[in-house]
Amino acid sequence: MSPSRRQSPIYLITGLIIGLLVGLFYSWVYSPVGVLETELYTLRSDFKDDYRGLIASAYLANSDLGRAQSRLDLLQDEDSIRALTVQAQRELGQEGSDLIARALGILAADIGNGFSGNPEISPSNTPIPTETQISSPTITQTAGPSKTPTLTLTPLASRTPTPTVGAAFILRDYTLVCESAYQETSLIMVRVFNSANQPVPGEKIVASWDQGQDSFFTGLKIEFGLGYADFEMSPDTSYTIRIADGGESLPGLSPLECENDDGDRWLGSWSVNFTQP
Amino acid sequence: MIIIGLSLGLFYGRVISPVKLVDTNPTDLREDYKADYVLMVAEAYLLEKDPSIALCQLVKLGNSPKEIIEQATVFAVENRYEPDDLVLINNLYESIKGIEISGEICQ
Numbered sequence: 105m106s107p108s109r110r111q112s113p114i115y116l117i118t119g120l121i122i123g124l125l126v127g128l129f130y131s132w133v134y135s136p137v138g139v140l141e142t143e144l145y146t147l148r149s150d151f152k153d154d155y156r157g158l159i160a161s162a163y164l165a166n167s168d169l170g171r172a173q174s175r176l177d178l179l180q181d182e183d184s185i186r187a188l189t190v191q192a193q194r195e196l197g198q199e200g201s202d203l204i205a206r207a208l209g210i211l212a213a214d215i216g217n218g219f220s221g222n223p224e225i226s227p228s229n230t231p232i233p234t235e236t237q238i239s240s241p242t243i244t245q246t247a248g249p250s251k252t253p254t255l256t257l258t259p260l261a262s263r264t265p266t267p268t269v270g271a272a273f274i275l276r277d278y279t280l281v282c283e284s285a286y287q288e289t290s291l292i293m294v295r296v297f298n299s300a301n302q303p304v305p306g307e308k309i310v311a312s313w314d315q316g317q318d319s320f321f322t323g324l325k326i327e328f329g330l331g332y333a334d335f336e337m338s339p340d341t342s343y344t345i346r347i348a349d350g351g352e353s354l355p356g357l358s359p360l361e362c363e364n365d366d367g368d369r370w371l372g373s374w375s376v377n378f379t380q381p
Numbered sequence: 382m383i384i385i386g387l388s389l390g391l392f393y394g395r396v397i398s399p400v401k402l403v404d405t406n407p408t409d410l411r412e413d414y415k416a417d418y419v420l421m422v423a424e425a426y427l428l429e430k431d432p433s434i435a436l437c438q439l440v441k442l443g444n445s446p447k448e449i450i451e452q453a454t455v456f457a458v459e460n461r462y463e464p465d466d467l468v469l470i471n472n473l474y475e476s477i478k479g480i481e482i483s484g485e486i487c488q
Contacts, residue, residue, distance in 0.1 A: 233416075
């Protein structure tokens with residue numbers, strides 16, 4: 105066999121490799137498919153947060169739950185409700201917009217309950233963008249926390265009330281909770297009800313103490329009920345709790361010690377219920 | 382063989398393993414997403430009534446909010462958005478068209 109005949113396959117393979125590399129360079133670097141027509145789920149996480157906040161704000165304005173859900177589906181969050189509630193808490197923690205935090209909380213609560221708080225507004229027929237590879241919308245409840253409340257768990261309402269504009273809230277009752285399930289943290293657990301005794305999501309609660317104040321919203325922990333919110337107390341601090349929209353306040357809440365029959369001691373939690381008359 | 386290699390490379394790079402984009406910017410979104418984004422801004426504007434907030438949301442799609450709304454309007458009309466939604470987008474346009482964007486507006 106002559107040397108030139110032995111080299112020819114190498115040239116063929118070299119040509120194949122060069123062609124392959126040129127093809128890959130063109131496809132991946134020079135002209136990748138769809139760069140200028142990206143999908144929502146590819147957005148950077150902070151842009152996704154902006155988008156989610158906008159979905160919730162739009163929902164507050166139009167009460168079209170189907171439209172809001174369709175939009176959320178396009179973001180392809182593993183769990184839309186959790187994504188909404190986590191972002192709402194982040195908005196509050198980072199001194200973000202109260203309106204957006206409230207909107208996110210209300211949207212999460214309404215999706216969890218499966219209907220809009222304002223059913224009189226009929227859904228729009230405007231086409232919402234679709235991503236063909238998305239399967240049909242599936243709403244999944246968030247997994248419950250490891251700590252399960254054993255007391256006064258509010259049953260889910262058959263209808264989600266929107267934050268009620270009406271009479272100021274009054275204090276219905278408050279009790280010290282000494283259940284062992286609450287041993288790890290000492291909480292103020294607030295539940296807010298409207299005049300029809302339905303839980304109210306999206307209601308801003310203010311906790312104030314000597315050195316400052318903080319706020320939190322009902323409905324962000326829907327596993328405990330739509331009208332539920334809680335706040336972790338620090339030892340040796342006295343708190344005043346009130347609904348931000350006005351009404352009665354409850355001063356003098358501080359962690360009190362509980363003791364069981366075996367002599368074990370821990371700091372208890374407060375359960376506080378507000379209602380509209 | 383170069384042609385065969387090129388074909389294989391293109392097939393692999395475009396069909397079998399196309400570029401998967403991550404951490405993209407809203408400016409690169411598909412046209413229908415952009416139009417729906419503008420509609421959401423218009424819906425939220427109903428509640429907030431604050432043109433500066435709407436402008437800050439719109440500039441995420443590009444430097445000229447007016448052009449962005451105009452493009453969204455064309456898309457919305459062509460794709461038969463509801464008349465009420467077209468009115469919302471138009472209201473937003475009327476509210477922001479006279480406002481110049483300054484560098485500090487979205488700080």
